[in-house]
Amino acid sequence: MNSSEIREKFLKFFESKGHSIVRSSSLIPGNDPTLLFTNSGMVQFKDVFLGQDKRNYTRATTAQRSVRAGGKHNDLENVGYTARHHTFFEMLGNFSFGDYFKRDAINYAWELLTVTYGLPKEKLTVTVYQEDDEAYNIWKDEIGVPAERIIRIGDNKGARYASDNFWQMADTGPCGPCSEIFYDHGAEIFGGPPGSPDENGDRFIEVWNLVFMQFNKDEQGVLHPLPKPCVDTGMGLERIAAVLQHVHSNYEIDTFQALIKAAARETGCADLNNNSLKVIADHIRCAGFLIVDGIIPGNEGRGYVLRRITRRALRHGHKLGQTKPFFFKLVADLVKEMGVAYPELAEAGERVAQVLKQEEERFGETLEHGMKILEAALAKDSKNLDGNTAFTLYDTYGFPLDLTADICRERNVVLDEAGFDAAMANQKQMARAAGKFKMNTAIEYNGEKSKFVGYEQLSYDSKVI
Ligand code: ATP
Ligand code: MG
Ligand code: MG
């Protein structure tokens, strides 16, 4: 079953259960300052859950383009390191707005997985929220999952690597206990079941999260019950495609293989297993769709995330020996793979390529120079990179700090982030002093305004993963 068929089967299944098929919304959340990007299917329905918006349906199903490269859900640092994380992915979901609740949500998910998709039941393990006896009993008594494959999990608030069965869209907003379904890819792969010390291996992979949306969390962290309990589910298309295509890693599925081959063609890399190709394939999807939705590379906010992702991809191309613009050429391949499911991508294709080409031309030369400076610093000390060099790379050569950190991580080099922060603060102070000397008020205002918005975004992103 190819990815398109899997997507189609999902939507049709839920349509047959009375759900309206709703189109994916933009990656830029409409009117929601709490969120950098649409990170899941529920985002376009947030106000419906809160009871502030009404639709002419109470059941919906979507394939939602999602980005997790900033804010509460950020998987940028996982790309290239795990088999299951992307910055951009498609989330298949079904939603109930005060209509059905836990029982039907669980029954639908089980029927789709084991009947429509035909997965063997014994390969599936489920989790429920610690105190959720209701969900536990449905799984055990109604669905018949053996007790040893139903695991109770608490809320590991904010833990980077731990199952967490209390789902939140962001620090505030709709949330609730959830129940997740994991697929066991086999004993030959490292990893343990959810909740075990080895849960972050890639053996048991979470494919589907069923969220029982019950609360609205306010800024003080107080949970207010929603007008009506709702259901919000999310299944990563790439993860279920890996299962159904009998491969382990998401990067082995049809869509990714096509993009990896295209990246190999454009970089001249002969080894299709090269990690850099995976990163490039991931990043062209993310960068491409962000531009489709109106973002352009810039120095702050969303534009800076796009810039960071694009520059990371270019650095991986450089690592493979490609010093000329190449990334923009992958847009045509992306359109070929995803343009039917997302006509807005097909329409915007040329513009997307143009924007990327410009960014490549802008960064191309400084990338080359910056890499030389970095290599020279590492030739002197192969274990540490000092903050001043990282700052020079950032300030003069356009290396976002996370790009430098990515290189350091690859080579087991310790990056002096505190030194980078100090160099940044120092430069800011000098700029201020110079500004005051020349033209007091106007310059100060400028100084405040450009006070590292990009940098704050960067440090937020690179630390909150
Ligand atoms: P994980 O624990 O693997 O990081 P998650 O618990 O953060 O996943 P959810 O927020 O529950 O994920 O999202 C619902 C579903 O979306 C997941 O079950 C998974 O199938 C998919 N998904 C989440 N993050 C990613 C990602 N970065 N890349 C691809 N698919 C993802
Ligand atoms: Mg996650
Ligand atoms: Mg999880």
Ligand code: MG
């Ligand atoms: Mg989850």
